[in-house]
Amino acid sequence: xxxxxxxxxxxxxxxxxxxxxxxxxxxxxxxxxxxxxxxxxxxxxxxxxxxxxxxxxxxxxxxxxxxxxxxxxxxxxxxxxxxxxxxxxxxxxxxxxxxxxxxxxxxxxxxxxxxxxxxxxxxxxxxxxxxxxxxxxxxxxxxxxxxxxxxxxxxxxxxxxxxxxxxxxxxxxxxxxxxxxxxxxxxxxxxxxxxxxxxxxxxxxxxxxxxxxxxxxxxxxxxxxxxxxxxxxxxxxxxxxxxxxxxxxxxxxxxxxxxxxxxxxxxxxxxxxxxxxxxxxxxxxxxxxxxxxxxxxxxxxxxxxxxxxxxxxxxxxxxxxxxxxxxxxxxxxxxxxxxxxxxxxxxxxxxxxxxxxxxxxxxxxxxxxxxxxxxxxxxxxxxxxxxxxxxxxxxxxxxxxxxxxxxxxxxxxxxxxxxxxxxxxxxxxxxxxxxx
Amino acid sequence: xxxxxxxxxxxxxxxxxxxxxxxxxxxxxxxxxxxxxxxxxxxxxxxxxxxxxxxxxxxxxxxxxxxxxxxxxxxxxxxxxxxxxxxxxxx
Numbered sequence: 413x414x415x416x417x418x419x420x421x422x423x424x425x426x427x428x429x430x431x432x433x434x435x436x437x438x439x440x441x442x443x444x445x446x447x448x449x450x451x452x453x454x455x456x457x458x459x460x461x462x463x464x465x466x467x468x469x470x471x472x473x474x475x476x477x478x479x480x481x482x483x484x485x486x487x488x489x490x491x492x493x494x495x496x497x498x499x500x501x502x503x504x505x506x507x508x509x510x511x512x513x514x515x516x517x518x519x520x521x522x523x524x525x526x527x528x529x530x531x532x533x534x535x536x537x538x539x540x541x542x543x544x545x546x547x548x549x550x551x552x553x554x555x556x557x558x559x560x561x562x563x564x565x566x567x568x569x570x571x572x573x574x575x576x577x578x579x580x581x582x583x584x585x586x587x588x589x590x591x592x593x594x595x596x597x598x599x600x601x602x603x604x605x606x607x608x609x610x611x612x613x614x615x616x617x618x619x620x621x622x623x624x625x626x627x628x629x630x631x632x633x634x635x636x637x638x639x640x641x642x643x644x645x646x647x648x649x650x651x652x653x654x655x656x657x658x659x660x661x662x663x664x665x666x667x668x669x670x671x672x673x674x675x676x677x678x679x680x681x682x683x684x685x686x687x688x689x690x691x692x693x694x695x696x697x698x699x700x701x702x703x704x705x706x707x708x709x710x711x712x713x714x715x716x717x718x719x720x721x722x723x724x725x726x727x728x729x730x731x732x733x734x735x736x737x738x739x740x741x742x743x744x745x746x747x748x749x750x751x752x753x754x755x756x757x758x759x760x761x762x763x764x765x766x767x768x769x770x771x772x773x774x775x776x777x778x779x780x781x782x783x784x785x786x787x788x789x790x791x792x793x794x795x796x797x798x799x800x801x802x803x804x805x806x807x808x809x810x811x812x813x814x815x816x817x818x819x820x821x822x823x824x825x826x827x828x829x830x831x832x833x834x835x836x837x838x839x840x841x842x843x844x845x846x847x848x
Numbered sequence: 849x850x851x852x853x854x855x856x857x858x859x860x861x862x863x864x865x866x867x868x869x870x871x872x873x874x875x876x877x878x879x880x881x882x883x884x885x886x887x888x889x890x891x892x893x894x895x896x897x898x899x900x901x902x903x904x905x906x907x908x909x910x911x912x913x914x915x916x917x918x919x920x921x922x923x924x925x926x927x928x929x930x931x932x933x934x935x936x937x938x939x
Contacts, residue, residue: 431904443858443934448893448904450936598911605908608933612856621936704903707915721906721913723935 420485422541427451427625440542440617442624451625453482461673464644474530474633480669481534482629489566490533492522494633498641503757509777512787516638519762524561525795526554532562532619534630539617547617548572550607552600552716553582554794559619560589573603578715581798599710601721631659635666638789639676646681649788651773653765654685654694655717657728664731683732685739686772688712692741694725698732713744713802714764716794738781742771748806761796851879851928862890876909876930877920906935
């Protein structure tokens with residue numbers, strides 16, 4: 413990978429408290445020892461930013477934006493994550509009543525089919541650079557998949573903690589990589605509390621707890637990629653699913669950093685947050701105002717975003733307000749319908765968080781927050797094959813037939829003639845008359 | 849009521865290095881108030897200026913977030929365990 417710092421060992425940046433400004437050396441801690449506030453990476457003030465042209469010649473991975481990631485030197489692991497497609501979706505735009513829609517398709521993220529590959533790519537490099545020999549996470553599923561996959565190929569042991577009743581795809585999609593996978597009775601919030609205590613007890617790199625300062629920065633690359641893929645500009649709006657609230661907060665930061673670097677001109681995008689109605693503490697905060705998250709007990713099929721006590725919820729709500737955006741929640745039924753709408757109009761099969769994003773967009777259009785004048789990017793953060801339970805019951809049962817042409821002809825005859833465009837070259841009556 | 853309060857390492861150093869403290873009271877708030885009096889340096893990391901839970905930590909009473917049980921007004925019984933955890937989370 414060409415770089416001004418080529419050949420240099422990877423060194424994580426020091427940290428600074430977002431609340432009180434106390435500085436800390438680089439390390440596996442995300443908590444300020446003075447005020448217990450969140451630590452953020454402290455970037456050098458003399459950073460030299462690349463030009464658009466320089467970035468465009470770099471390899472297709474999130475490391476092409478490395479000056480905005482919290483390290484100096486060269487990453488050694490997970491060099492293939494990032495640079496997912498930005499898909500134009502005109503049929504979906506028409507159905508939603510929007511001027512234009514693009515889908516940021518992290519459903520095909522490498523290596524584990526969700527945006528969590530981005531944050532884990534940052535965290536696992538930090539773990540190795542900090543000399544940690546074991547990684548782990550508390551997860552609603554996608555992070556478990558990403559940590560297990562990336563730890564396996566890095567040769568690191570992983571301890572992964574998930575709610576006991578996650579979808580089969582999330583469980584199998586973690587266990588297959590051979591980590592220490594532990595299913596905890598309770599919700600994600602229970603798992604998170606346990607892991608906070610474990611991070612305090614063992615010397616593990618729990619990626620979303622004591623490595624969180626480095627981990628979170630990986631999410632900024634969603635914004636960087638959207639800007640570059642649109643020709644170095646921002647859309648008018650971005651809709652983002654919200655769990656802990658970090659992704660939206662970091663997308664906000666990413667667009668801000670690219671504007672400050674002069675890589676993107678024009679207005680910043682309005683940011684819109686999406687949650688499931690059965691777990692919508694951040695939407696509640698946006699709608700009701702105030703500065704304090706009221707936790708909820710999650711009750712939704714959208715397990716990947718079912719965090720009842722989102723630690724970055726306040727920061728996400730602030731980013732939404734500052735950008736001029738808004739937030740909306742979708743019922744489980746709306747989420748399922750939206751997964752199907754997305755698939756049928758764009759060819760992208762999203763997990764439940766993607767359904768929440770599309771359904772929330774529909775709600776935001778109804779509310780007049782988004783409209784025909786908008787060019788909107790919807791963040792599709794995970795793959796639908798991970799959560800097939802959510803939609804399986806909503807789909808018509810496929811017919812089972814013998815291998816006879818006349819049995820197909822009988823089925824074709826039942827189809828609405830207006831939907832038979834592809835059979836124009838054939839005469840269905842002739843088909844029906846053929847001997848099988 | 850005699851209960852225990854468990855602290856993360858980052859806060860234990862403000863309580864003479866003790867990760868587990870004994871405390872007394874009929875509510876979480878009363879027990880925390882007693883600890884705050886005994887360890888003045890720890891006090892502002894448990895309660896904010898208005899006496900409410902400090903925003904960067906979460907209190908659990910026997911594994912349940914006290915915000916679901918009335919906050920500091922949550923009743924405690926002998927042997928209960930209160931766990932203080934830094935408020936960091938993400939899916």
